[in-house]
Amino acid sequence: MGPRADVRERPITLGDLRHIFRRRRRVMVSCVGGCVALAVLVCVFCTRRYQAFGEIQVQKDSSDALGLDSMMGGAEDASDALDANITLQTQADLLESDTLALQVIEALELETTRDYQPRYDALGSIFRLLSPSGPADPLNASLENSPRRRTRALKIFDANLNVKVVSGTRLIEVRFLSSDPVLAAKVVNQLMDGLVEYNFQTRFTATNQASEWLTGQLSDLKKQAEALQARVIALQRQSGVVSLGVQDAQGRDQAYSVIVDRLQQATATLSQATSNRILKGAVYKIVQSGNAELISGLSANGIVSGSPTLSTSLGLIQSLRMQEAALQGQIAQDTSKFGPSYPRLMDSRANLSGMESAIEDEVHRVAERSKNDYEIARREEDESRTEFATEKHQADSLNDKAIEYAIVRQEADDSRGLYEDLLKRLKEAGVLEGLRSSNITVVDPGRIPSTPKQPNIPVYLAIAAGVGLFLGVCGAFISDSIDDKIQTIEEIERDLELVPLGILPHLGEPNWYRRPGGPSLSRARSPSSGVNSLAIFAHPNSPYTEALRGLRTALLLAKSSAPPQLLLITSSVAGEGKSILSANLAAVLAQSGRRVLLVDADLRKPSLGDRLGMESRTGLSQYLTDERSPEDILEVGRLPKLHLLTSGPVPPYPADLLGSLRMMEALDRWRGYYDFIVLDSPPVLLVTDPVVLASLADATLLVARYGMTNRLSLARSHRTLMDQSTQDRVGIVLNGVSQGSPFHYEYYGHSGSLGYPEIHGGKHVDA
Template identity: 50%
Template sequence: MDIQIEKDPTLRDLVRIYQRRRSVVYGIMTTIGVLTIIYCLVCTRRYEATGLIQVQKQGMDGMGLEDLMGGASGGDSSPLSANIEIQTQANILQSDTLALRTIEQLGLEQNQDFRPHWNPLGWAFELVSPKGVGDPSGVKLEDAPVRRSKALKVFSKNLKVKPVTGTRIIEIDYLNPDPKVAAAVINTLTRNLSDYAYETRFQATNKASQWLGDQLGDLRKDSEDLQAKVVNLQRESGVYSLGTTDSTGREQAYSGVLDRLQQATTALTTATQNRILKGAISKAAETGDAEMLSGLAGNALPGASAGAATALSLVQSLRQQQAAEQATLKEAEVKYGPAYPKLSEMRGNLAGIQHSIDQEIGRIRGRAASDFQIATATEASARKAYENAKREADILNNKAIEYVIVRQEAEQSRGLYEDLLKRLKEAGVLEGLKSSNITLIDPGRAPAKPKTPNVPLYMMTALVGGWVLGCCGAFLVDNLDNKVISVDDLEDLFKLSPLGVLPKMELPVSQTDPSKRILALADPGSNYVEALRSIKTALLLSQTEAPPKTILVTSSIAGEGKSFCSLNLAIILAQGGRRTLIIDTDLRRGTLRQRLGISHRPGLSDLLAGQQATPPILAVPGIDNLHVLLAGATPPNPTDLLESESMKNWLHKFRHEYDFVVLDSAPVLPVTDSVALNTLTDSTLLIVRSRVSERPQAQRSYQLLRRDGQHYVGLILNGMDVSDSSYYGYHGYRRHGYRYSEEDNRVD
């Protein structure tokens, strides 16, 4: 048993496959090209509007809570912080909140994109998927889950938000069949983003400002009470004084007790101010609102500890990470569906961020409460020291000292109130806190040309993709095709070269002249006849002892061209001056009678059945040296007749009377006639038709005819496409139009 070693395909093999299956390649290319053209003709033209916004640094405009006590406004200018801020704004632009606002403000539900379209796949999925609760009638989009989900899906599909690398600019693109609607969506979305940023910062500081306002109210009442007391004391009694004034013109009263009292008053004032500011931070932390604390991160109150400021910044960073993770999760859910395996991991990350935020808020709450308690205790201590000093002053100077103290306390209390009120108003807390840090660079404008379909790009993609898919299809078809196609296939199958290759021919047909149906007579200079002459020469030289005299021509199955080949081969042998007899041994479906235009006559079956004493051999008209023995009537037992001793004897006799005897036999696989005759002949020609004969069929027929290697079987590949490179590669030349000329008998 021979072991066949498969070799890797070479570039030449791939080129041959491409040439053999180029009809598949061109067919797929044409199909994809036509479908692309149809798509470009029928698809909706969609316009893309583009807008650009700039995300400015925090603190570049307006004032915030950091200005309450005159603190300098400044933002974190690190690249990481800037990138987080830009990415956060980009994720907010893609959020459902802004999308719903834009859809409702522009009435996009009536737009062509948002109207229901029948989708066969969606309809099929709805049939098997569980039905949810329907939307109530006449409600807003926010309260209609089904409508909201569909509208958000369409909106996010057409929206594209892309931060421009290395800048603080965000590019916003939107696709819509109406160019004006596309531009309106861009402008409305950017306006909603600016409003959302303003609302977020206002809400984050409003609660703190409200508490500070309450504190200012108490401080104002205390100041007014002190002023009234100063007036009463001044009216009731005189004031002990040094009789001099300071640089501001105020009357001075001095003693050691008064000096200590003044210091205690100053300490009490500082402690009170610190307690008020620490209380503002504590009040904000008690709400536990992460969004509000995130908004306070860039507006740290003076007096807050460095740890509190760091914690607030960390909350802001975690909130930004949470927003980015939520946007990524929603995008993955829309793009891949709820079964996407990474969704659980992403939800875990989101839960971890939320846990970190909760922990940090807890730490801020504890730290703020601790700072407030310390400030309160400090204030109490300062107040106690102040009260002791005041008591001593009362004892020392009674009404006069009391007057000075009360007047100073009233002035400082009034000054503190006016200073805090001024700072609060300057920061804009009472009037809206701070303007947005979003700047519109390029508004959305209605485009002049549609974005899709991009006909040149689509056609180029269709051609390239069609060619690639066509090549893949060609290689797939070639590997799945079990038929013999080329000379290489035949050589790989049998490990030997064929005796010859016959081209595919259009057979001439004539109802009046049977000779016109025979190619060796109708067109003796054709490629087919020339190839048959080469086969004749190779056949006569195939055996070293002597040329074969009895030649069996057969095939694996019907329709492979064996009868046409055997008849033309017999004519070529006869034209060489050799007495030739062609016998139609296909006793079931003989065709030589029709091909030669001979009426029904007795034939081989009648001779073998003993109904004819002499062989009913006929001379073929118009062809010297050629005789024919027809098949005759169809017998009930063709194989038995062909295996009979009579057949052997008659064939032995024909060998001595003729130079060549050609047997046109039945196919090998359907019946055993050819296998039986194969033992009586010198050589056998097995016809294998390109693109018709299957490899297992040809291989099985060859094994049956070889008789364990004791009989010569020549392979002939018939029906080769003349444009196939393997056809000319076998003959060793390309097509040059070299033929016999009727006008010129010169020898080249």
């Protein structure tokens, strides 16, 4: 009974999703509300964390790292954008280095603060059980010598530190989170001061080592100048030197001759060669240390300007050192973020090892080149000294005391001038390095924050709402997919290939709607009290009553030659509203002027007599059992064309009675007297009674309850009834559909009440 459904699959539309969300709105609201409530609890009970902010400026590096460039006539080289970016990134990596972090932790005693107190970590405890933990930290050892303490402290410090290079500028931002706002500001300031001190110490160490070696060379040069000056004084006393009467710009007497002139040139050459040898020796001494940091610092000095090959190698070392520092920072960052077993770290460590090997090879080559330059400078000094000795021997051969005096005086003046010039440059280098000790300038010191950075309540609530909405949507889909209750018309059409014959809205639960014996049951014995509770009297123009009339019309306009006279109403399981439908459908049929007999064929748990407030002395069971028992058919008040035959006492074998010959004879007799006979039978899946009656009925209405009836149960009930009848004689009636549900909208095209007025006492009242 009812048209065949087109069961072709169709894609899910936005309307389908909307219906799913409406059906599962409780799940979605619960998820969103739970996540938001959790976020509120987190915001209320979590520790307030404050973020201090500081900013530093990295100025251009001075190329006069040793303070010797002016002596050699060098000038500062302009750094390009790549050098600036490398410098900024290097300084940022230094701020995130473990060395500075340990200095700050020890200086401010951060291990005693709240953030560094041990906390129970369930996941970490499990991992420690599965993996070897290594040796314990020594007692009373420093943080540097305690690997476990050091690792834990650095992990917490790095998690709270944020260093960022401001794009397009020479500024670096330093941020630190702490539960104590004062401590957060102290950490930022201490970290920036530590970077300044680190840069100063690096430059100072390089300058100090070069200065120490130059000081030793100057000491020898001073002794030589003092010895020459003593000789000049002795020669001046021993011989009377004839002055030519010509004085130089310094007011000194001169004795001129070609030999003396050549000797003076040789002396000047020897002085320059000696100075060159000293400077080359300084470079060679620094290179012998093998310290790549000190060696790379020579690239910006004019001290190596005479050797282009050496300058190129030093520049290459400096570039490799910058790349090494960047790679070390990346390794430290990846180790802190992903752990020491992160696969990418193996490639990074291999690159670092290769880079260190390249630096060592380049240092070795620089050492060889500086040694060669030093040997060449020393040979040039020896050759100049030999040439000077030759010229001096020729001058000595003249046996001219005046020339000897002039030569010695010139040597003394040159030696003194060289010593004073080198000493002046050495002092200037120390003064300049002290004045330009660091290229780091603090722009904004760390200040105490006024408001906490965490928790960010709007962000937390927004994230919680988003996560809750996502979980709610997932929960809606999951709950809708695993729910086997009837929720949509398509489910009935797909499972049974049959369009429901009628959809009955939910009307509420008056007293007669409840099962007999329930807590709210009014077991009235007055016939009028139960009849008045029928929908056609209690709610004559309600959507439920209109749906009943629509079901009546569908039955009367059946495609067969005549409408079904004998109707069987059953359900899959108890509680789906079959008895209520039987009583109200019989009342609607009787209201149309037809003679209707309502038979309570549920001989196991009868309910119609109690619901309608009517009793009989015999009933159906006694009539079928005792041939002498008459039919005790009752007339329902207010509906004279509606008659009721109650079930009577519960018999021992109900199915046998319903399938007996006497039952068939009674049905045939009733057909001749009544227009419609409505049989209310037990559920299909519980007993065989409705199966027996289905073979006798003209049509069977299988009642299913929206949101309660299992789809598999409905399909089994339908298949069971189909075995005893044809498809055109079994129809589906869906009961208890909420008027605001998507199901109601799908069938009627609207949600909510129809808005028909109800008439009570001559007045219109909204249903």
